Amino acid sequence: MTILNILRYPDARLHKTAAPVTVFDDQLKKLARDLAETMYAAPGVGLAATQVDVHKQVIVLDVSERRDALVTLVNPEIVESSGASDIEEGCLSVPGIYEMVPRAERVRVRAHDANGNAFTLEAQGLLAVCIQHEMDHLQGKVFVEYLSQLKQTRIRARLAKQLRKSA
Ligand code: GNR
Ligand code: NI
Numbered sequence: 001m002t003i004l005n006i007l008r009y010p011d012a013r014l015h016k017t018a019a020p021v022t023v024f025d026d027q028l029k030k031l032a033r034d035l036a037e038t039m040y041a042a043p044g045v046g047l048a049a050t051q052v053d054v055h056k057q058v059i060v061l062d063v064s065e066r067r068d069a070l071v072t073l074v075n076p077e078i079v080e081s082s083g084a085s086d087i088e089e090g091c092l093s094v095p096g097i098y099e100m101v102p103r104a105e106r107v108r109v110r111a112h113d114a115n116g117n118a119f120t121l122e123a124q125g126l127l128a129v130c131i132q133h134e135m136d137h138l139q140g141k142v143f144v145e146y147l148s149q150l151k152q153t154r155i156r157a158r159l160a161k162q163l164r165k166s167a
Pocket of ligand 1: 087
């Protein structure tokens with residue numbers, strides 16, 4: 001198992017579009033395991049392959065308190081969504097920044113697991129928000145891009161300052 005390096009915003013590689021997975025092989029299973037290990041170590045409640053510079057449609061999530069409810073979504077598609085969520089979001093690629101962004105409260109997702117088995121998942125609350133957040137990463141979108149230009153500029157300045165301080 002390997003803990004992977006998480007890209008930090010702003011980084012052009014966070015804006016790449018992930019390709020659908022076509023082969024469900026051992027390499028994919030290793031990627032899913034490494035993503036989970038990286039998510040738990042961070043710690044975070046979700047992680048998209050894009051964040052570790054792998055541009056395939058693979059996401060891991062675990063919003064449980066006991067950290068024992070891992071969900072792996074390969075080639076996820078939202079087939080239904082409803083309501084409006086009011087959860088403040090954070091992102092491992094944008095450390096220390098928390099903001100509200102518009103999201104559905106409930107989603108129904110069709111996906112495959114790492115073995116290639118198709119399934120449907122109904123999610124609400126934090127899990128639903130995380131799924132939408134991770135699926136945005138696969139499309140090259142980071143949550144701060146929903147915010148005003150003024151907020152984005154301030155966030156970039158804060159992150160640059162954080163980096164200077166930690167250097
Ligand atoms: O750890 C994370 N927490 C979180 C909180 C609210 C909404 C979304 C998230 S996802 C984030 C991990 C991450 O960056 N995933 O891409
Ligand atoms: Ni994120």
